Amino acid sequence: MAHDSLYAAPPSGADTERPAGRLAGLRGALGTWDTAIVAALVVAVLLAGLSVQNFATGRNAQFLLLDLVPLALLALPMTLIVVTGEIDLSVASVVGLTSTLMGQLWLSSGLSLELICVLVVLIGAVLGAVNGVFITGFGLPSLAVTIGTLALYRGLSFVVLGDQAVADFPASWTAAVVRTIPGTSIPVAVVPVLLLALVFGVVLHATPVGRALYAMGNNDEAATFAGVSVARTKFWLFVVSGAVGGLVGIFWTLRYASARGDNATGLELTVVTAVLLGGVSIFGGRGGLLGVVAGVLLLGVLRNALQLADVDANALTIVTGSLLIVSVVLPNAAADLRARLHRRRRRAHLSAS
Amino acid sequence: MSPGAPGADSAPLLVLDGVTKSFGAVAALRGVHLALHPGEAHALVGENGAGKSTLVKILAGAHAPDTGRMTLDGRPLQLRGPADARDAGIAVIYQEPTLFPDLSVAENIFMGRQPLRGLRRIDTRAMNRDAERLFDRLGVRIDPARPARGLSIADQQLVEIAKAISFDARVLIMDEPTAALSGVEVDRLFGVARSLCERGAAVLFISHRFDEVFDLCQRITVLRDGAWVSSDPTTDLTVDEVVRRMVGRDVASLYPKQDAALRDTLLEVRGLSRAGVFSDVSFSVRGGEIVALAGLVGAGRSEVARAVFGVDRYDAGQVRVAGRILPPGSPRKAIAAGVALVPEDRRQQGLVMELSVERNATLARRRALSRLGLLLGGTERAEARQWTRRLQVKTSRLAAPVATLSGGNQQKVVLAKWLATAPRILIIDEPTRGIDVGTKAEVHRLLSELAGEGLAILMISSELPEVLGMADRVLVMHEGRLVRELPRAEADETSVMFAATGQGATA
Numbered sequence: 001m002a003h004d005s006l007y008a009a010p011p012s013g014a015d016t017e018r019p020a021g022r023l024a025g026l027r028g029a030l031g032t033w034d035t036a037i038v039a040a041l042v043v044a045v046l047l048a049g050l051s052v053q054n055f056a057t058g059r060n061a062q063f064l065l066l067d068l069v070p071l072a073l074l075a076l077p078m079t080l081i082v083v084t085g086e087i088d089l090s091v092a093s094v095v096g097l098t099s100t101l102m103g104q105l106w107l108s109s110g111l112s113l114e115l116i117c118v119l120v121v122l123i124g125a126v127l128g129a130v131n132g133v134f135i136t137g138f139g140l141p142s143l144a145v146t147i148g149t150l151a152l153y154r155g156l157s158f159v160v161l162g163d164q165a166v167a168d169f170p171a172s173w174t175a176a177v178v179r180t181i182p183g184t185s186i187p188v189a190v191v192p193v194l195l196l197a198l199v200f201g202v203v204l205h206a207t208p209v210g211r212a213l214y215a216m217g218n219n220d221e222a223a224t225f226a227g228v229s230v231a232r233t234k235f236w237l238f239v240v241s242g243a244v245g246g247l248v249g250i251f252w253t254l255r256y257a258s259a260r261g262d263n264a265t266g267l268e269l270t271v272v273t274a275v276l277l278g279g280v281s282i283f284g285g286r287g288g289l290l291g292v293v294a295g296v297l298l299l300g301v302l303r304n305a306l307q308l309a310d311v312d313a314n315a316l317t318i319v320t321g322s323l324l325i326v327s328v329v330l331p332n333a334a335a336d337l338r339a340r341l342h343r344r345r346r347r348a349h350l351s352a353s
Numbered sequence: 354m355s356p357g358a359p360g361a362d363s364a365p366l367l368v369l370d371g372v373t374k375s376f377g378a379v380a381a382l383r384g385v386h387l388a389l390h391p392g393e394a395h396a397l398v399g400e401n402g403a404g405k406s407t408l409v410k411i412l413a414g415a416h417a418p419d420t421g422r423m424t425l426d427g428r429p430l431q432l433r434g435p436a437d438a439r440d441a442g443i444a445v446i447y448q449e450p451t452l453f454p455d456l457s458v459a460e461n462i463f464m465g466r467q468p469l470r471g472l473r474r475i476d477t478r479a480m481n482r483d484a485e486r487l488f489d490r491l492g493v494r495i496d497p498a499r500p501a502r503g504l505s506i507a508d509q510q511l512v513e514i515a516k517a518i519s520f521d522a523r524v525l526i527m528d529e530p531t532a533a534l535s536g537v538e539v540d541r542l543f544g545v546a547r548s549l550c551e552r553g554a555a556v557l558f559i560s561h562r563f564d565e566v567f568d569l570c571q572r573i574t575v576l577r578d579g580a581w582v583s584s585d586p587t588t589d590l591t592v593d594e595v596v597r598r599m600v601g602r603d604v605a606s607l608y609p610k611q612d613a614a615l616r617d618t619l620l621e622v623r624g625l626s627r628a629g630v631f632s633d634v635s636f637s638v639r640g641g642e643i644v645a646l647a648g649l650v651g652a653g654r655s656e657v658a659r660a661v662f663g664v665d666r667y668d669a670g671q672v673r674v675a676g677r678i679l680p681p682g683s684p685r686k687a688i689a690a691g692v693a694l695v696p697e698d699r700r701q702q703g704l705v706m707e708l709s710v711e712r713n714a715t716l717a718r719r720r721a722l723s724r725l726g727l728l729l730g731g732t733e734r735a736e737a738r739q740w741t742r743r744l745q746v747k748t749s750r751l752a753a754p755v756a757t758l759s760g761g762n763q764q765k766v767v768l769a770k771w772l773a774t775a776p777r778i779l780i781i782d783e784p785t786r787g788i789d790v791g792t793k794a795e796v797h798r799l800l801s802e803l804a805g806e807g808l809a810i811l812m813i814s815s816e817l818p819e820v821l822g823m824a825d826r827v828l829v830m831h832e833g834r835l836v837r838e839l840p841r842a843e844a845d846e847t848s849v850m851f852a853a854t855g856q857g858a859t860a
Contacts, residue, residue, distance in 0.1 A: 208722075215705045219701070219706065286707075
């Protein structure tokens with residue numbers, strides 16, 4: 001029950017109704033995708049630590065985690081969106097456009113950086129709302145709409161700054177985002193990421209909204225009949241995705257002290273890969289946030305280890321692409337196998353109906 | 354009551370003798386006998402879970418029997434797959450045929466064996482002509498060149514039948530073909546079935562509707578809990594007798610609506626219109642009352658229910674709940690106002706099939722059950738358990754996907770989901786479609802109880818006995834208009850059917 005485990009019943013001690021028998025045991029052992037990903041993560045860390053020079057160092061841990069921040073942040077709303085059966089491919093372009101807008105505002109508006117940051121998050125939300133209007137208002141497929149805005153927002157970010165870069169951000173700010181928790185090599189930026197992950201996890205797994213997301217991801221008509229406002233919920237998901245994109249735009253700009261039109265180009269591929277690797281079904285309705293966190297970490301560790309091992313950037317893209325395919329194919333193959341076992345069990349139970 | 358032999362005036366075409374089939378520890382069929390004679394329509398009846406579907410799957414070649422013998426024309430018959438069944442001349446028509454919607458009717462019939470002309474191009478003209486001939490033989494008119502998309506379910510079934518006879522099928526199995534058909538369509542289907550019988554085909558007809566069974570079939574086989582109970586000529590049987598054999602006990606009354614004290618008007622619909630769907634529909638339902646909305650399939654009954662509940666918008670009119678205007682277009686507000694809708698299509702609208710029993714049962718209560726916006730500590734499980742117990746839902750565990758339940762139990766989960774919202778108004782669309790007799794009686798008793806507790810119930814049903822047995826008042830719709838209102842005393846089969854077919858006086 002790879003993906004089922006998270007949205008199905010939360011473990012409740014009082015419940016003694018357990019499926020019995022060999023088949024059920026096998027179903028359990030086929031196990032959760034989450035377990036597999038966590039195991040893969042452990043193996044990857046051990047292997048990299050043993051075989052890749054400089055992997056197991058504090059300095060590398062710091063950079064690894066810092067590199068993961070944008071990926072982890074963007075994967076949070078993406079998880080919720082994919083659970084509803086939609087997708088947002090414009091996230092990296094939102095990062096690029098908000099980054100250049102931040103640079104342009106800092107260069108020419110004279111506003112304080114605090115205010116600019118707030119504005120940039122709001123602009124991100126507006127960019128997400130544009131996606132939301134086309135998808136829920138006009139009923140267009142999110143795949144098509146966000147491929148369009150992927151190109152549109154990226155194009156606009158070059159309109160904003162051309163091929164210039166804005167780099168003269170205050171050193172106090174740029175140093176702040178890479179600072180580590182005293183006495184450790186863990187960046188401070190990890191803390192808000194974890195808090196946000198907690199919030200998204202709770203929303204997805206322990207609130208009425210989360211229940212509605214899974215319902216509409218499986219069957220939006222039945223969700224509508226149960227009083228779920230499908231269009232409205234999806235609209236707000238895209239707004240949140242845009243706002244988080246703005247947040248990442250700020251982080252990216254400060255981390256590299258550079259607002260450029262090509263910031264975060266191609267990151268959407270990595271984000272989608274991490275989410276699917278985390279066990280969220282591309283068809284919607286299945287998956288959970290814990291798996292996605294593990295997926296983000298696994299992808300980050302792999303990329304970092306390969307970079308340290310001097311594997312070139314093209315090979316990294318090949319790895320990411322292959323993982324994307326694998327994470328779509330494997331759960332489907334597993335689900336297929338499970339369905340067969342399940343059918344057998346079901347036949348055994350109420351074949352005669 | 355010995356299998357097969359008695360009363361048959363010809364040698365049986367297809368015989369099943371002592372067929373058993375088990376899945377794991379569960380015996381789905383235990384020594385079933387069945388003899389289908391050429392020229393005869395044979396009914397197979399039983400509650401859900403009696404083994405009908407397993408039997409159909411064996412005949413369709415999808416399952417192999419564990420023990421027992423099958424013969425066709427006296428020769429042993431072994432089916433290793435659906436292709437074997439087809440080659441043996443056995444065809445199954447399902448309740449909802451699965452055609453390729455974007456291909457033409459003729460292409461659907463001749464899929465994989467289209468007539469070809471030079472360069473292996475498909476000879477469309479020959480194909481359409483052949484399809485036309487098949488339809489002529491059936492005495493129906495469907496354009497072979499039109500796409501299958503948009504065909505009514507009745508027409509889709511006829512396409513499947515045409516396909517079956519193009520394979521020279523001699524045994525036609527119809528698995529609940531009439532569940533989604535209107536009266537006229539049923540008559541046409543039966544006409545086709547009878548003419549196939551006249552040509553020497555054997556028809557196996559599976560249905561929950563006894564009027565149809567007695568109308569069409571010469572012989573009735575009853576299954577109960579996977580075991581063969583009896584096979585007798587229809588003329589020796591009565592509906593009561595068949596029901597008694599199916600359930601193994603006497604059913605006191607199928608439709609036990611008790612009189613309840615009428616209370617205030619809870620649902621009031623005034624001049625509701627939606628262009629091209631229904632117009633100027635006005636009615637009201639009082640607490641303690643069951644009002645049935647009768648009419649043919651396509652008369653606009655479900656559409657009215659959807660509009661009242663807010664799933665669809667309407668162009669004009671007003672809905673009041675306990676005197677207050679219900680804002681249009683929001684199921685959430687309707688639920689908050691105390692309206693519940695048990696929709697027509699259980700699998701598509703009523704339930705999220707992939708989710709667990711527990712999630713489905715509490716989906717409409719997800720807000721009410723949350724504390725400070727959070728759903729924690731097994732509140733959903735407790736709620737789901739309470740309701741599944743009260744409605745006696747049979748499930749191995751609450752975390753099981755609802756798709757694993759039988760039809761009747763699925764319907765109970767839908768009911769649980771809505772009753773948990775403590776509604777004042779219950780709109781229930783086809784409350785007992787496709788569920789077994791035992792569960793049916795439970796649902797009817799439950800509706801009667803709920804009315805007794807003061808709920809206003811609007812029931813849409815295509816089953817006339819259900820309408821007549823359960824309703825305090827019957828509203829009849831015809832082509833999008835409310836044409837007749839009949840109090841219980843005046844409602845009978847004739848008056849309702851007259852109005853439903855547009856022949857009655859307009860109310």
